[in-house]
Amino acid sequence: MYYKQYGNTDMKVSAIGLGTMRYDEEDIKAGRLEKCAEIPLYAFEKGINYWDTAPFYCDDKSEIVTGIALSQVDRKKVYVTSKTNFSTLETETPDRDVFRRRLELSLDRLKTDYIDFYHMWCMLNLESWEKHMEALYGFFEEAKSEGLIRNIVFSSHMQGNDIENVVETGKFKGMLIGYNALNYQFRQSGIRKAYENGMGVVVMNPLGGGLIPQNPEAFFYLTEGTDLTVAQAALRFVASHREITVTLAGCTTKEQIDDAVKAVEGLVEEPAETVAERYNKKGKALNNLCTGCGYCKGCPKGIEIPKFMDAYNQKILTGKEEEIAKRLENHWDIEKEISGTCIACGKCERQCTQHLPIIERLKEIHALS
Template sequence: MIYRKFGNTGEKISALGFGCMRFPEYEKDGTMYVDQDKVDEMIHEAYALGVNYFDTAPYYCNKNSEAAVGAAVKPFRDKVLLSTKIPLDVCKKPGDYRRQLESSLDRMGTDHIDFYHFWGISRREYDEIIKAQDLLADAQKAKEEGLIRHISFSFHDDPSAIKYIIDCSKERGIPMESMLVQYNLLDRSNEEMLTYAVSQGLGTVAMGPVGGGRLSAPTELYAKLTGKASIPTYELAFKFVLGNPDLNCALSGMQTLEMVKQNAALASSAEGFSKEEWAQLGESMEQLKKFSELYCTGCKYCQPCPAGIEIPKIFNMYTYHNVYGLKDTAQNMYDRYVKDGGKLLADCKNCGFCERKCPQHLQIRKELEKVEAVFRKER
């Protein structure tokens, strides 16, 4: 495993981090459970292969992820870095930060969290919640008491807000120590801000290194981009993210033991891209991306749609069609969706929920209209 200096935190972080949002689950009597045996197996394997950063959050896996990770890392708790998050919508009155933190500690069965993130914040939330309630002071107090070791944030907004958040926290005298942002070959919008964060001493972690799953599908993408022999697309995606020296760790939401082994092998290989290859790849990808007018990360914040429209699924088909040129695959996916009774724009109740929730600010209804027109034409 390759380890990188994690900003000024004094930690060394593994280049591969375990994103604990896609654990295997099962249903029993209408309740969802995490398959703890499988989680234990995956996490123990990841640890044995050198992964030392495990990232969870209170709502992941039907609210079961924190407990599952906590239980799995118990035998080596002090050898790994645990990261979780505080949802800002629970912070309404004094004491809420502390209460939320204590419930996370409780669920995880640990006496401290290594990286405690303000979860998915925007500039507006920073101003209206964190600043307004001085939550940084609460975080500092928790840090002094040893309940958290580092203050962090994860982010969904315009990249310029990253600088604002880092600078304001520094001015408050309680600097952010690490950040978790979206970054992959398809979405490099935060690249400049990664460099800024590093210059300010923050550790940096990427979520979505394989583009919400789209880059994990096997394609001839590398060959298409470089004219060289093809490599699996997930390998291309990982190497691209880890090829950025301003990125300390790439999180992967691993679902199987196989994925753990595969990703750990990539993050252990010294054979990354050369600086020139990396730059060339990025450039070629940008060109390819020009063909895409739509970008959906597959985050599912727009779900559940009251009309049952599976928006991320439909957009995913469009990305296959438009970005990667996998037209037949995409058309088959669409035809199957329709055949299985999948809902479409005609079922939309125009409630606007999806567009209010979408961190990418997509005009979802308009995009659906466009996407469906493409697939209808090709049927």
């Protein structure tokens, strides 16, 4: 396993981390939690010492499964995470007792006295972050001073500039963000800033929500010059960034762990610009894809543009028009007719980071039989 230094701490963490949101669904449903725990135990054997969990993953069983495994290894040799925020606790009030009970439950389930990285979870935008800071940061600090959590971190779907603002506060040891071969242009300034500020950077969604491995032909360029599969190459793409500390791989099987471990064998770290330059050249053919960056949000007709453009991606990637409707229906559960409400105001196109012809694409989607 390849290890990296976590920010300006003395922690050495594995370049691949275990994402624990993919324990086998059947086993989870049947209550075979000991069997699920074989996954983190196998990951540990393979040198993966960063385990990322949270309440509600896997039907709210992920922390329990992870705790079963954690209790069977040398606790000091694993860095375990968990998360909390207002929306998952279904509370709008800054009642610290509610958060305290939630933290105690996480500790209990994880069978541990402390959590190494506790996340202010899923900060969607600066507004939500500010709200959490005001109401919750003090709670995090208290928990830290009591030794219940070791490091205060945040997870976010914010874009580069917003992330930079959060990083600059100096309030966090690290962050967890989505980053992959599809959206890296929009997240690079954030990860660079975090790195320069001595923060650890952990990456979720390195496979672009499955879009990358599901379209191996389109993303074949990632594998050039390697003996890796597209999924492994996508993990390596992320892990090779000097600025990124841990790349999370959500694993259901031991084979997937082996695959992820292989992805970082003999890893060479490079600055984000160098990685980007290389892949920009190779990936030119895919620059008409929606990256899901979300900059186009705020349509006056309430059209969820990123979802429609994601569905349109399927046509570009597969060459099959019928894939658009399938994606809208099966993945997003959204009516294609909504695309017909576009009044062509042009707001979204002016904001689109990829300069996509959104209006034309919506028209095309609406005209689909």
